Amino acid sequence: MGALFCDASDFYFAPGSPAIPHEEIEELTQRNPIYAGWQQPQWRHHCGHGCAFLGAATSYLLKKKRGKIEPKVRDILKPKDEARFQQLYNSIDADTEFLIWIFRCRVCGDLLPHVDFP
Numbered sequence: 001m002g003a004l005f006c007d008a009s010d011f012y013f014a015p016g017s018p019a020i021p022h023e024e025i026e027e028l029t030q031r032n033p034i035y036a037g038w039q040q041p042q043w044r045h046h047c048g049h050g051c052a053f054l055g056a057a058t059s060y061l062l063k064k065k066r067g068k069i070e071p072k073v074r075d076i077l078k079p080k081d082e083a084r085f086q087q088l089y090n091s092i093d094a095d096t097e098f099l100i101w102i103f104r105c106r107v108c109g110d111l112l113p114h115v116d117f118p
Contacts, residue, residue, distance in 0.1 A: 019048065020045060020048055020049060020050060024049060024050060025050070028043060028050040032053070035053065035055070035056075035101055037099065037101065037114075037116040038097075038099075038116050038117055038118045039116050039117070041101075041114075042114050043103070044103035044112040044114060046103075046105035046107065046108065046110055046112060047105050047106075047107035047108055048107070049105070049106050049107055050106075051103035051104055051105050051106060051112055052103060052104045052105075052106050053101070053102075053103055054102040054103060054104055054111075055094070055101070055102065056094040056099050056100070056101060056102075057069070057092060057093075057094065057099070057100040057101070057102045057113070058093055058094050059090070059091075059092060059093045061102065062089065062090075062092060062100065063090075065111055068110070068111050069100070069102070069111055069113055070089060072111075072112065072113050073089065073100060073113050073115060076113070076115045077115060097117065097118055098115075098116075098117045098118075099115075099116045099117070100113045100114070100115055100116070101113065101114040101116060
């Protein structure tokens with residue numbers, strides 16, 4: 001007991017999201033194993049709740065949900081070279097070094113990415 005799987009500050013300082021209930025933060029940080037990544041894992045939150053973790057994005061998901069995910073990835077990376085961004089986005093898969101972890105809002109169903117790279 002007392003172990004934390006992810007950083008609670010991801011939830012206590014949730015910009016643009018209503019305060020997440022303390023009990024839910026305890027459940028998310030103490031009873032949900034975190035994913036291993038290159039960067040500090042970040043558990044997404046939306047609509048005042050922690051999101052459901054779906055795992056690493058596959059190229060199929062990124063193409064199927066392109067209109068919902070690509071703009072968010074673009075906002076995170078702020079690419080200066082469009083052709084390079086498209087090449088990178090189109091080459092991402094669950095077994096590449098550059099990953100996009102996908103979360104789904106448990107309230108509205110929105111898909112939220114976390115970009116992870118070495």
